[in-house]
Amino acid sequence: MLKIIVLSACALLSASASTWAMAGAVEQPPSFFAPLTDIPGVVSWSLLGKATTVKAKKGRMVPQYTPEISALDNTDVKVQGFMMPLEPGQKQKHFLLTVTSASCPFCLPAGPEGVVEIKSRTPVKFTYAPIVMQGKFKVLANDSMGLYYRITDAAVGSE
Incomplete structure (x- = not known):
């Protein structure tokens, strides 16, 4: 029974994403479980x-x-x-960058080792596609929110 529910949910998500993309309402989200490819000069999630x-x-x-x-x-x-995103709106100055795409808007898609808090210089337009952010990296020893990493004075980086 659980297998049927999971398969039905996956089919619904796939159909919804295709419908959104064809309607031009929003860009089509990437595969939820596709791993990111390491890029030279970019800190790896591994x-x-x-x-x-x-x-x-x-x-x-x-x-x-x-x-x-x-x-x-x-x-x-x-x-x-x-x-x-941490706030509503198309553009974000304060958000999380995660190792995998979120499958639920209320759940973190990874543990604290798979999340970087971003505080951007200028607002960044929301996207489902992976992005590269560049800025001053902080390794957090004792963050009150349980975060391990933060980038401040961030900007969209080039690959």
């Missing part, structure tokens, strides 16, 4: 995904970074990902 979580004082869980990840702190980097 590197960012090497962060682990450890128990700190008082039982709180905190991130532990590899030396390669720590070396990125306060450097200018490019990261490729899928835009996940």
